[in-house]
Ligand SMILES: Nc1ncnc2c1ncn2[C@@H]1O[C@H](COP(=O)(O)OP(=O)(O)O)[C@@H](O)[C@H]1O
């Protein structure tokens with residue numbers, strides 16, 4: 238293996254980036270167009286934090302004369318803030334029917350009905366408290382978000398309530414004539430019942446719940462993923478057939494160049510192109526012009542892991558391209574097929590459009606498509622700052638599939654080189 | 661350096677059953693210019709691919725510079741020029757040269773100096789920093805010849821190096837190759853141009869339909885396979901067809917080529933008047949008649965009954 242021979246491919250192809258305008262278009266301009274479209278059309282700068290507020294219709298039928306009643310819960314909900322702005326945008330209704338009508342018309346995300354006697358029930362430890370919630374779907378993706386936010390809100394609310402009730406039971410216990418040991422045993426066991434699992438939660442919010450910067454971060458990584466898919470597929474698919482049609486393949490193999498050097502050199506140079514483009518896209522994305530949130534600190538090992546995921550994504554895309562080369566006979570058919578397939582897959586596997594937007598049968602693709610895993614994992618690190626410990630399974634899957642696909646690429650290229658140099 | 665640069669024994673090659681090379685054997689001595697002459701489809705490129713180590717033969721043995729050309733260390737000493745210029749369009753002429761030189765592991769500066777000299781000789785020094793996508797067909801061909809020569813290899817394998825060049829350019833290539841010969845480089849060259857073969861070759865091999873049908877120096881080939889003279893008869897245009905038919909009735913070796921009939925004969929003095937008489941008896945007008953020395957084209961005609969160039 239001669240390093241200089243390998244390096245000469247990288248040098249050769251770096252010049253291509255500078256000199257081939259159509260390549261620059263596909264590597265950089267096209268993904269940038271999508272990033273800018275997202276930044277200025279789909280998620281315009283004016284779309285601030287307020288837009289995530291959930292439009293909530295509240296029907297308060299409770300008129301209990303206790304401190305904790307329906308009006309209080311409405312006031313609490315009105316005050317819940319996320320990232321400095323209100324989470325719920327509350328509109329009062331006087332009848333359940335009226336509120337549900339608005340929900341059906343798409344004017345609301347959800348409706349909550351506080352039944353009569355709510356306050357009494359909450360205040361009485363012996364009673365069960367009921368609350369009704371209806372979730373609408375104003376936009377296709379909003380139902381899930383709304384439902385998870387409301388469920389979370391009331392879950393923690395309900396937990397708070399049970400802790401309050403426990404405290405009041407324990408206060409009553411203190412005054413009862415029971416031996417001290419019995420009181421202690423009771424104290425411990427009731428805590429155990431009320432709080433069987435004491436979990437501390439990291440703040441994890443649904444993605445749509447994030448602010449604009451994170452949405453743009455999501456799409457910037459998505460644009461890189463999309464570019465990897467079509468460019469990686471295409472460069473992988475044309476690596477050998479392009480040399481053949483240009484008439485350079487036979488000259489290459491008449492020099493002391495070995496197949497191994499050729500494949501490593503070719504792969505490395507294509508990888509360089511993808512990574513340089515990815516870097517440019519990331520820099521533009523993170524710049525104030527776009528304002529995407531992309532956290533990268535070279536001293537953070539988790540961030541380095543994200544970088545490795547990105548490299549794996551590029552390698553896997555190129556390897557899949559090598560498989561495309563097996564079924565297409567010419568340079569142009571290989572590159573057309575690869576580009577179309579790459580763009581389609583980036584749309585359907587959660588790389589460019591959120592997977593939640595896809596109909597259920599299509600989501601299957603994201604589960605079986607390894608490049609999508611690597612894009613998603615690097616996105617979780619760089620945009621959502623996930624900790625590495627949660628990615629152990631993903632890391633294993635990604636490394637394994639990268640190795641597997643590279644091996645398949647090697648095999649398919651070998652058969653291609655044999656075939657083309659023999660004709 | 662061994663006596664023989666190339667030893668080919670019973671080499672055959674078939675493409676999906678089609679036999680492109682049929683048990684070819686020959687030896688090229690070190691330092692000689694060996695020209696393979698044959699029409700399109702004769703199997704020259706297939707043979708050269710095998711010698712350059714790009715293709716495997718279906719059977720037979722190949723020894724190049726004492727080794728197997730499938731071995732990278734053997735290929736280090738070989739420079740192969742494919743029939744179409746192997747240039748990367750987004751690189752300049754010099755960058756293409758740099759790229760291939762680095763595959764050989766040659767020193768960049770030495771190669772650049774050498775290349776500059778060769779470009780100068782061919783009168784295209786001004787093209788060295790031009791993108792090869794901007795070159796004309798002829799210029800690309802010249803640039804790729806520089807690419808092949810710059811390596812100063814022990815063996816140069818040139819597949820139709822002058823095809824597509826105008827006579828002026830062709831002449832400068834031939835001159836350049838002559839200079840290489842004096843550097844003790846062995847040259848294996850394919851062509852379908854007779855002049856080129858006659859001018860350069862120490863020995864010529866004639867190929868047809870996958871077989872090597874004759875081999876030797878130009879003189880030997882002519883002595884063995886050519887007639888002593890060729891009667892070149894040029895009838896008027898409208899009588900061309902008829903003239904060749906009439907002559908062929910009497911002489912089996914009368915070949916119609918372009919607008920003339922070439923009549924192979926051992927005795928031109930006797931046959932010329934006979935031919936003229938026959939034609940005029942058949943009412944055929946003749947614009948000119950002359951006696952030529954035979955060329956390699958006539959050798960090929962005699963051996964195959966067909967022309968070298970269709
Ligand atoms: N890859 C191939 N597949 C099938 N037939 C081929 C292939 N390459 C060449 N041939 C055939 O083999 C014969 C010899 O071709 P080639 O070696 O290119 O001859 P030349 O260089 O003398 O013109 C021709 O008939 C050609 O059509």
Ligand SMILES: [Mg+2]
Nearest residue numbers: 704705743819
């Ligand atoms: Mg040929």
